[in-house]
Amino acid sequence: MFTIQHLIQPDTLEEAYHVLTNDVSNTILGGCAFLRLGSKKIGTAIDLSKLNLNHVKEKDDFIEIGAMTTFREIETNSVLNTHFNRILPQSVSHIIGVQFRNIVTVGASVYSKFGFSDLLTALLALDSEVELYKGGRMPLADFLDRSPEKDILTRVFIKKNERKAAYQSLRNSKSDFPVLNAAVSRLDDQWRIVVGARPLRAQIAKKPRQNCRKEMPTLIASPIQPLWP
Incomplete structure (x- = not known):
């Protein structure tokens, strides 16, 4: 403690x-x-509760998520449940229990770069950016490659486009940390594959297999729900 x-x-x-x-x-x-x-x-512990960072806002070109937004709000938010095949709500919906998801925040999970983070894997599959108070706005992948430094993550931005995405995780038990998680997305004919909990933090595959267009839907899609309509 x-x-x-x-x-x-x-x-x-x-x-x-x-x-x-x-x-x-x-x-x-x-x-x-x-x-x-x-x-x-x-x-000195710094509580950001008074800074109005608990929100999900839909703009013309992007979706903005405040750092103090909880995983439960990600799971139930109507905006996030209508974009990107619900990849963000699905990525957090299996994390331990509702009580736990009611306290875990987006900012803490992303800023800490946890290797086991389900959310990071899903966000990397999308066109995501983060905003730091001093460091400014940058692509999520660039932020994850930066050396640790003291700053405050304030918001996450996700570009609104026609990207389709899906997420899967492997756990020893339903409430355990993932042994492996993966996300795949497609925009036009461009594919993006992300692997996390390996046990290092999630990363985008730099050299995906050339025939992934044919094989990835079979490998990653849920047997219950199709990868995308």
Whole structure:
């Protein structure tokens, strides 16, 4: 169990960033689902609940997801359930239980670059970007390749296009971390294959098999639900 000396709820991102970078032990709090499994000693814990980062907004060209949005909100949101063959709701729907998904946040999962993250695998299959308070906006794949540094992930952006996608995971038991997860997507004739929980963080396959157009639907599609209509 982690310990906290001080807790603040900043009114602005500038205040949150100032406190975060003031001491190496200061930490942003997400849902704390993974944090509580360790024994970290936190000088000042920073709760972002007052910064209006809990939302899913549909714009003309993209979908915006706030960092404090929970996995349960991803699972049930009507916008995300009508785009990309529901890959994002499906990717988080099997994670432990509803109570757990009610506390885990998008920002914490993405920023921490967890190797077992189901959400990262699904997001990489889409045209996703992240926004950092100081680092600015960048493709998700570029963010995952960056060296760790103190910053605040504020939003995730997903380009709205005709990309079709599907997600699958392999677990030893229903409530366990994935042994392997994978996502595949197609935009026009371009395919993207992502593999995660390997046990390193998810990555896009750089040299997918040339005949994946013919074989991937058979390999990755659910036996119950087709990969796409």
